Amino acid sequence: MPKQLEMSDAKAALLDKAVAFVAVHGLGDVSLRQMANALGTSHRMLSYHFGSKEGVFVAVVNEMERRQLEQMAALDADDATTPDELLRRMWRRLSDPKLWPHERLFFEVYGQALQGRAHTKQFLDDIVDSWLVPATEIAQRQGLPKREARARARLGLAVVRGLLLDLLATGDRKGCNDAMEAFIASLARSTV
Amino acid sequence: MPKQLEMSDAKAALLDKAVAFVAVHGLGDVSLRQMANALGTSHRMLSYHFGSKEGVFVAVVNEMERRQLEQMAALDADDATTPDELLRRMWRRLSDPKLWPHERLFFEVYGQALQGRAHTKQFLDDIVDSWLVPATEIAQRQGLPKREARARARLGLAVVRGLLLDLLATGDRKGCNDAMEAFIASLARSTV
DNA sequence: CCAACTTTGTACCATATGGTACATGTACCA
């Protein structure tokens, strides 16, 4: 699947490197020139390919979202398991330190989106629903009525994101794993 | 309690207005001059009182944290109730739309802190522990052993923050309330 | 080989920024 319809290879390569760069440096206080240097190009080229600085940011954020949804879809495809186990797997994947830079980026952009920064419009609209809808379906498979399924899905999403915030701030994997297990246990007990 | 030892009235007034301004406009793409205009002063004055732009940001973020902890302490002082009810009250207070600007700011700063921005150092260090420690105590009052109490407190904090993220993005108070109630219900059931 | 098009490089511009040197004002205390 192409990043977008009609994107030149050069542009796609730049976008790729831009996402990687931004995951490490954030996109809060990065200038076109700094980014261009780090990407081995010139700010002139970023302007050329993406139209403007905002254009670069929009592209990066959208690409980032696209990748997230891809992962989400992959995780849901394997549906021969219980929601508990699915949640545990999801947490195990997301709490992997290798993904921390991307998750820091995610929350940085989340914060910017809440402040209404332009390049995050689409991101903000999808930030809950794109996860909530499939998660609700999973909960409904357990026979829960729609509204309760939705509430439980929402709760699960909140727990994952809340614990990720904790983990990224404290680095305390053990403590956060304990909390996630406590959640799963309470769910299991209240499902029965 | 003074904001800090030895802060002039003028400075304290500026800080107060700065916090209010930043809660509305964020502090991601704000310049000294913009802020100064909005505060009815000049960027010269902000530099004078706070030393530098970073100095302003540090002061704002610390003041913001101070107020949060104050609220937290007030909430904990009234301890003649169950953790469930305490959690519900906390949620009800935090989910009040009047506080949304401050909460948006909180998450914006959280995102910046995760990216290692200078003015957020203290904030990041305290962002989990300053809530986790008292919350753990509350859970321990219920007779839970330390580690489980800590896990449950951590979980509660994650739920609150995760649902706040959801609420700020979607504005769906009803949906988020449902999720919080689902959480409280599952806790109650697994406590018994 | 040429022509049209895409991609890069160079050089520049207007602007906004954070910071500061210097002067002026203001309040309070001796």
Next chain:
DNA sequence: TGGTACATGTACCATATGGTACAAAGTTGG
């Protein structure tokens, strides 16, 4: 009264930024 410390205003600076005009180089298709 004078003086001393704090507060504010004015004006300026060096720098970095986003953007772009213009030209050169590369690429592709006829």
